[in-house]
Amino acid sequence: MGRIIFASTNEGKFNEIYLHLKSFKIDVEFVKLETVEIQSNNLEEIALDKSKEAYKKIGRPLIVEDTGLFIDSLKGFPGPYSSYALGTIGNQGIIDLLLNRTNRSALFRSIVAYYDSNNNIAFCGDAKGTISHHITQGGWGYDPIFIPEGSAATYAELGITNKIGISHRTHALNNFAKWYCENHS
Numbered sequence: 001m002g003r004i005i006f007a008s009t010n011e012g013k014f015n016e017i018y019l020h021l022k023s024f025k026i027d028v029e030f031v032k033l034e035t036v037e038i039q040s041n042n043l044e045e046i047a048l049d050k051s052k053e054a055y056k057k058i059g060r061p062l063i064v065e066d067t068g069l070f071i072d073s074l075k076g077f078p079g080p081y082s083s084y085a086l087g088t089i090g091n092q093g094i095i096d097l098l099l100n101r102t103n104r105s106a107l108f109r110s111i112v113a114y115y116d117s118n119n120n121i122a123f124c125g126d127a128k129g130t131i132s133h134h135i136t137q138g139g140w141g142y143d144p145i146f147i148p149e150g151s152a153a154t155y156a157e158l159g160i161t162n163k164i165g166i167s168h169r170t171h172a173l174n175n176f177a178k179w180y181c182e183n184h185s
């Protein structure tokens, strides 16, 4: 099919994206690139801006991806601030915030933003779940504390292959791949 770039600093994300888009015959190349992120409460706005900034530097068709973890009983926190929250309070901090809360529901949202000389489009994917009571082994980011709906295990415990089968990022990538294959055959 085609070859596109995934611009990011996160190799964990690239591994998942590469494996999944391979099934659509879309070849993905990793370009390690740090972009300045705009301050916004809107994940889509952040991802679209990031794709534009990345295109200015790379000049080839590319995708970027932005994720947020939205916890119901914390009124959607950390949401667009998920990276900052993980780097500061960490997974244990999130578990501590939920101490004595009965509602542990959360939503993982992924936005994949595509940019080329003619298009700048965002594709969304969600995964509902709950926050675990303990940090589990393995995975990366919030994987050790996010239990997807219909599972008894966290993303970390499920491992990469099972995670790719159901994850928020996979849903966003499916929407992207459908559009990409229809428009680049």
Ligand code: IMP
Binding pocket: 010, 065, 066, 067, 068, 069, 082, 083, 084, 086, 087, 140, 141, 142, 143, 155, 169
């Ligand atoms: P960003 O999209 O890289 O800004 O991600 C925001 C935060 O969510 C970062 O701290 C990531 O480590 C974390 N994150 C992103 N995607 C995932 C995932 O699939 N599993 C667990 N944590 C994630």
